[in-house]
Amino acid sequence: MNTHLKIGLVGFGCVGSGLYEVLNKSGLLGATIKTIVVKHPEKKRSLPKEAFSYEVKDILDDPEINVVVELINDSVAAYELVKRAFKAGKHVVSANKKLIAEHLDELLALATENQVSFLYEGAVAGSIPIIRNLEEYYNNDSLTSVEGITNGTTNYILTQSNFGVDYASALAQAQELGFAEADPTLDVDGFDSKFKLVLLIKHAFGLSVEPNQLHNIGIRRITEKEIAYATEKGFRIKLLSRAEKIGQEVCGFVAPHFVDRTHPAFEVNNEFNAVIVQGLFSDRQLFLGKGAGSYPTASAVLSDISALKFDYRYEYRKSDAGKNLQLSEQFYLNVYIGTPHAVTLEEAGFEEVYESFRSRDYAYKTGLISFEKLAALQTNAREDLAVIVLPGALQKPELVVAESANVEFNTH
Numbered sequence: 001m002n003t004h005l006k007i008g009l010v011g012f013g014c015v016g017s018g019l020y021e022v023l024n025k026s027g028l029l030g031a032t033i034k035t036i037v038v039k040h041p042e043k044k045r046s047l048p049k050e051a052f053s054y055e056v057k058d059i060l061d062d063p064e065i066n067v068v069v070e071l072i073n074d075s076v077a078a079y080e081l082v083k084r085a086f087k088a089g090k091h092v093v094s095a096n097k098k099l100i101a102e103h104l105d106e107l108l109a110l111a112t113e114n115q116v117s118f119l120y121e122g123a124v125a126g127s128i129p130i131i132r133n134l135e136e137y138y139n140n141d142s143l144t145s146v147e148g149i150t151n152g153t154t155n156y157i158l159t160q161s162n163f164g165v166d167y168a169s170a171l172a173q174a175q176e177l178g179f180a181e182a183d184p185t186l187d188v189d190g191f192d193s194k195f196k197l198v199l200l201i202k203h204a205f206g207l208s209v210e211p212n213q214l215h216n217i218g219i220r221r222i223t224e225k226e227i228a229y230a231t232e233k234g235f236r237i238k239l240l241s242r243a244e245k246i247g248q249e250v251c252g253f254v255a256p257h258f259v260d261r262t263h264p265a266f267e268v269n270n271e272f273n274a275v276i277v278q279g280l281f282s283d284r285q286l287f288l289g290k291g292a293g294s295y296p297t298a299s300a301v302l303s304d305i306s307a308l309k310f311d312y313r314y315e316y317r318k319s320d321a322g323k324n325l326q327l328s329e330q331f332y333l334n335v336y337i338g339t340p341h342a343v344t345l346e347e348a349g350f351e352e353v354y355e356s357f358r359s360r361d362y363a364y365k366t367g368l369i370s371f372e373k374l375a376a377l378q379t380n381a382r383e384d385l386a387v388i389v390l391p392g393a394l395q396k397p398e399l400v401v402a403e404s405a406n407v408e409f410n411t412h
């Protein structure tokens with residue numbers, strides 16, 4: 001694109017105001033914000049009232065504006081806005097993971113039809129350039145897994161729990177620091193991590209999945225008992241978005257994990273995110289950076305804006321390979337389940353129990369469980385179950401059956 005980028009910015013919250021500053025400070029040539037649209041005129045902001053418009057049509061109907069940067073909280077309003085922007089022939093940069101995870105294929109079709117770009121590096125893991133790396137560097141189908149800490153708020157809360165800060169205070173701090181979503185349930189129950197996982201699966205494997213096809217287990221039910229268990233075993237607790245390609249199946253989910261010292265996410269603290277990719281030939285690689293907050297997220301948005309200057313768009317080169325893949329829940333994993341009600345552990349459906357503990361007011365078991373049984377526990381919806389995945393690979397049923405056959409054989 002040889003023309004000057006004239007930006008219409010929608011939203012001036014944590015990331016929007018950050019972008020304004022970052023763009024000015026970066027000295028990026030050939031890109032200027034022409035119009036900023038916000039929703040609430042009465043809100044106190046860092047710029048004078050005259051700097052703002054209140055109608056998106058001031059951007060959409062302005063033929064001079066060729067790029068819409070969408071940075072609002074409301075994913076329903078963002079959906080309408082982005083569609084209108086595409087139809088008006090404008091490129092869109094967004095960091096709205098919920099919007100993109102829920103409507104990616106439809107929005108892509110519309111962007112393609114209108115010959116415009118849709119870029120969203122800021123939507124996954126803040127400042128970490130993971131989408132473009134998955135697109136450009138890992139542009140063949142040899143990736144076998146992608147996993148990571150993709151939510152700064154929960155990582156902040158979990159990190160602070162190691163210093164004795166209670167859940168409510170740590171969440172309040174994360175909100176104060178501008179890490180949390182307007183509705184922090186999205187963070188703590190693992191939805192935000194799931195939206196990001198949808199995008200990682202799309203760009204890592206070429207597979208389109210809907211957010212409601214993936215299970216997410218959050219961190220809300222983790223108590224001091226689990227924190228003590230982690231300390232005792234030398235683990236740390238991290239909320240991981242995780243997707244593994246096994247044959248033609250992709251197993252994907254979000255859940256808290258106990259990670260040991262050998263895990264690349266072990267030392268990743270506070271609002272830092274980490275994405276770990278595993279390739280057939282490259283082996284394991286770690287991307288690390290701030291995953292939430294005004295400037296780090298704005299830096300990814302800035303990078304998208306600057307990419308538009310050379311007509312960049314995602315090519316989705318793995319889409320054909322992705323058509324041969326399917327999402328699967330047919331796998332087993334090692335988990336810890338803790339609860340004040342020991343009887344519920346009997347109902348959990350462990351395939352094999354490794355460890356069992358029961359005191360007057362708390363009980364836990366660790367063992368192998370099928371993912372379907374784990375998902376059926378609906379842990380986000382209940383108060384009494386803390387589920388944390390233990391270190392180890394996901395196992396396909398064939399392997400589990402083969403191993404139990406071996407055990408039987410050995411005991412005869």
Ligand code: HSE
Binds near residue numbers: 126152153179293
């Ligand atoms: N609430 C998100 C987080 C913001 O905590 O990671 C960045 O996507």
